[in-house]
Amino acid sequence: MHPAPSVIIFTSLSGLGFGLFAWLGLGIPDVYGWSSFAVFFIAYALSVGGLLASVFHLANKKNVIYSFSQWRTSWLSREGVMAVITLLTFAPFAIGRIFLGIDLAIFGYVGSILALITVFVTSMIYTQLKAVPRWNMPLTPVLFLLYAVSGGALMTGEQRVAGFLIAILTLVQIAAWVLGDARFTGSGTDKGSATGLGGLGKVRVFESAHTSRNYILDEMVHVIGRRHATKLRTIAALTIGLFPVVLLLMLPVGHVTSLTALASHIVGVFISRWLFFAEAEHVVGLYYSRG
Amino acid sequence: MTQLPAQSKKKLGLVIDLDTCVGCHGCVTSCKGWNTQNYGEPLSDIDAYGADPSGTFLNRVFSYEVEAPNKPAQTVHFPKSCLHCEDAPCVTVCPTGASYKREEDGIVLVNEDRCMGCGLCAWACPYGARELDFMSGIMKKCTLCVDRIYNENIPEEDRVPACVRTCPSNARHFGDLGDPDSDVSKLVAERGGIDLMPEQGTKPVNKYLPPRLKDTLDSAPPKPLESVSEEPKGWLGWLDRALEALPGSNGKAEDK
Numbered sequence: 133m134h135p136a137p138s139v140i141i142f143t144s145l146s147g148l149g150f151g152l153f154a155w156l157g158l159g160i161p162d163v164y165g166w167s168s169f170a171v172f173f174i175a176y177a178l179s180v181g182g183l184l185a186s187v188f189h190l191a192n193k194k195n196v197i198y199s200f201s202q203w204r205t206s207w208l209s210r211e212g213v214m215a216v217i218t219l220l221t222f223a224p225f226a227i228g229r230i231f232l233g234i235d236l237a238i239f240g241y242v243g244s245i246l247a248l249i250t251v252f253v254t255s256m257i258y259t260q261l262k263a264v265p266r267w268n269m270p271l272t273p274v275l276f277l278l279y280a281v282s283g284g285a286l287m288t289g290e291q292r293v294a295g296f297l298i299a300i301l302t303l304v305q306i307a308a309w310v311l312g313d314a315r316f317t318g319s320g321t322d323k324g325s326a327t328g329l330g331g332l333g334k335v336r337v338f339e340s341a342h343t344s345r346n347y348i349l350d351e352m353v354h355v356i357g358r359r360h361a362t363k364l365r366t367i368a369a370l371t372i373g374l375f376p377v378v379l380l381l382m383l384p385v386g387h388v389t390s391l392t393a394l395a396s397h398i399v400g401v402f403i404s405r406w407l408f409f410a411e412a413e414h415v416v417g418l419y420y421s422r423g
Numbered sequence: 424m425t426q427l428p429a430q431s432k433k434k435l436g437l438v439i440d441l442d443t444c445v446g447c448h449g450c451v452t453s454c455k456g457w458n459t460q461n462y463g464e465p466l467s468d469i470d471a472y473g474a475d476p477s478g479t480f481l482n483r484v485f486s487y488e489v490e491a492p493n494k495p496a497q498t499v500h501f502p503k504s505c506l507h508c509e510d511a512p513c514v515t516v517c518p519t520g521a522s523y524k525r526e527e528d529g530i531v532l533v534n535e536d537r538c539m540g541c542g543l544c545a546w547a548c549p550y551g552a553r554e555l556d557f558m559s560g561i562m563k564k565c566t567l568c569v570d571r572i573y574n575e576n577i578p579e580e581d582r583v584p585a586c587v588r589t590c591p592s593n594a595r596h597f598g599d600l601g602d603p604d605s606d607v608s609k610l611v612a613e614r615g616g617i618d619l620m621p622e623q624g625t626k627p628v629n630k631y632l633p634p635r636l637k638d639t640l641d642s643a644p645p646k647p648l649e650s651v652s653e654e655p656k657g658w659l660g661w662l663d664r665a666l667e668a669l670p671g672s673n674g675k676a677e678d679k
């Protein structure tokens with residue numbers, strides 16, 4: 133799939149933002165006044181920024197308002213609805229802590245659960261797509277949730293907890309890469325079933341339907357950069373995981389350690405999200421690919 | 424509404440004959456023509472006469488080569504447009520309600536006044552049957568020529584999809600696949616019509632008729648003819664070698 137910057141930024145930032153919200157709702161860190169303003173500002177900036185980035189992906193933005201209407205069937209619609217509900221639920225909680233010095237804990241707890249649901253719903257936009265076998269597996273939501281809660285923990289300064297979560301995240305990410313590699317062949321869709329000609333013999337493309345590029349090729353048959361995948365996976369595993377884990381679990385607790393780990397982790401999140409899209413093969417590619 | 428109708432009794436769709444399709448792309452052109460001049464946003468072309476042209480089409484024709492061991496390879500032309508799936512994943516993923524499947528005849532359509540151009544429906548379609556128009560930013564797909572098939576302003580023989588009307592080899596058939604007694608249903612039964620990617624669970628309405636089996640040779644193929652040419656000898660041989668040595672002859676002086 134085409135790794136469009138708008139969707140990479142959307143899923144990465146909003147994931148981190150809602151992950152941070154999940155911790156803030158539990159009163160972690162337990163701050164009021166200006167410090168509270170700072171953490172809520174970051175959480176709102178990341179989640180709203182991510183959502184705005186996703187609007188850039190739309191080719192006909194004027195109809196965006198309708199996207200809240202189909203929550204009965206559409207995960208994308210549910211995503212918009214859940215994000216708005218979560219952001220609104222956190223408003224009284226944030227106002228209480230920032231301006232009134234009170235802890236409206238109930239809004240926090242409900243908000244935390246809603247934040248996690250929002251991340252889950254985002255992941256389902258991709259997980260539901262049978263036509264992209266690499267995404268269509270139960271590990272995809274697990275991965276999105278782990279990215280959110282570990283990134284969130286890192287931002288709250290919960291150094292040891294973050295280190296522990298990131299260690300798990302890294303292992304699950306590696307597992308997702310390995311299992312994902314087998315998904316396409318495991319889906320049973322091949323040139324034979326795509327053309328219905330498989331029973332007659334080996335099917336090869338003789339002539340494509342068009343000689344120039346089109347929307348389908350641009351969007352769904354992205355192959356550029358896949359050959360660097362192994363290198364990028366290694367870099368991603370080091371930056372999301374190994375390096376931060378070493379810092380967080382082996383060094384004394386401190387701001388510098390946390391911030392260095394966070395910087396590395398965020399770089400890793402973007403690389404792995406790029407890979408998430410770039411490596412995902414859509415079955416429509418079978419109509420085009422030789423062999 | 425992106426909820427799929429429980430079950431449409433009428434299932435209008437196409438039956439495409441892979442045996443008779445000659446790969447002329449006539450249906451591609453007539454589809455583009457009709458759907459640019461009639462309902463909805465036109466199917467745009469970008470840089471049509473330039474170095475890097477591209478455009479939106481609702482129907483495209485691929486060609487495949489099929490080869491079984493010890494058999495001659497066979498070319499199969501393969502038109503592909505929306506299959507108007509019964510379990511259409513493109514419809515349920517749509518967040519705006521722009522994509523819908525009609526209860527009365529099963530046609531899958533896009534309401535252009537609601538589409539926000541997110542592209543998720545095109546991601547959900549395993550067949551590549553939806554293209555986002557670059558110019559209008561709206562998702563385009565085969566309408567089964569809904570503005571022809573019920574259109575009482577055009578002569579009756581024209582009330583079929585443009586691609587069906589145009590096809591010079593009669594490889595495209597239109598009808599109700601929900602009615603077991605319709606001509607198209609009978610054709611599918613007779614010729615063993617198949618679904619594309621059945622494992623994707625989309626339950627396509629459109630069916631493809633596989634190519635008929637080719638003849639096989641019942642005796643050993645004739646031996647190739649013996650070569651009758653001879654290497655020139657004597658004076659002619661000398662001339663041949665001399666000419667060969669001059670610049671500009673085959674194999675030499677190619678290094679420009």
Ligand code: SF4
Pocket residue numbers: 504505506507508511512513514531547548549550551552553564625
């Ligand atoms: S062929 Fe694709 S666009 Fe058409 S109904 Fe099926 S899934 Fe939807």
Ligand code: SF4
Pocket residue numbers: 516517518519520521522533537538539540541542543544545562
């Ligand atoms: S591109 Fe349009 S029709 Fe397709 S899912 Fe998005 S809003 Fe719906």
Ligand code: SF4
Pocket residue numbers: 453454455457458481482504505564565566567568584585586587
């Ligand atoms: S039915 Fe109409 S819209 Fe669909 S492929 Fe044929 S000509 Fe195009």
